[in-house]
Amino acid sequence: MRRAVIAAAVMVTALLAGAVPAQATEPAGGAGAHGGWVPAPSAAFEQPAGARCDFAIRSEPIRDEVRKLVLDTYADGKPKRDLYAGDLIVKFTNLETGVFTEVDASGTALVEYGADGSMTYYVVGPVIFGFRADGSTLPRGMWLIDGVYSVAFTPTFQKTLTMIHGTTTNLCTLVD
Known part of the structure; x- marks a missing residue:
């Protein structure tokens, strides 16, 4: 797994430097199947007390320049591999006290989608x-993860974090 994460990090770096593989520039299935970089905005959301933090929270983008590049698709057109990059600053608020923090979530991600619903x-x-409180590798919370790592999702959204190098910060503790 460590090699896969390092290989993906090298690929992400190469893609951002302009070394885009042929399948990303020459769409499968004819012209327009991939279409280049497109905006990939993040939606604001709220979670009730107990879902991720002990209190109700709101997460809302205040600067969102994230874009997506489709690298590969399945025969039915569903995504197989996407690349996400761009600036993202998020305001994270404790809805009970009004305490908030703004965090930089501008990482770059290569996402591989399994045919079984995993990613x-x-x-x-x-x-x-x-992260929910039911068996993922980090405790319940909203986590800012920074560094070089992977997060694997099962089809039921259990998450497994594999950290190569970096840090984890539970945003709930920053606004408690």
């Missing part, structure tokens, strides 16, 4: 992931 994010830099 794996290979990430360089900071990204926010929510």
Whole structure:
């Protein structure tokens, strides 16, 4: 797994430097199947008390320049591999007290989608992931994970974090 994460980090770096593989520039299935970089905005959301933090929270992008590049698709057109990159600053608020923090979640991610509904994010830099209290590798919370790592999702959204190098910060503790 460690080699896969490092290989994905190298690929992400190469893609951002302009070394895009042929399948990303020459769409399968004819012209327009991939279409180049497109905006991939993050939606604001709220979670009730107990879902991720002991209190109700809101997460909302305040600067969102994230874009997506489809690298590969399955025969039915569903995504197989996507690349996400761009600036993302998120305001994270405790809805009970109004205390908030702003965090940089501008990491770059290569996402591989399994045909069974699983997916794996290979990430360089900071990204926010929510973890439930039911068996994932981090405790319940909204986590800012930064560094070089992967997060694998099962089809039922259990998450497994594999950290190569980096840090984890539970945003709930920053606004408690």
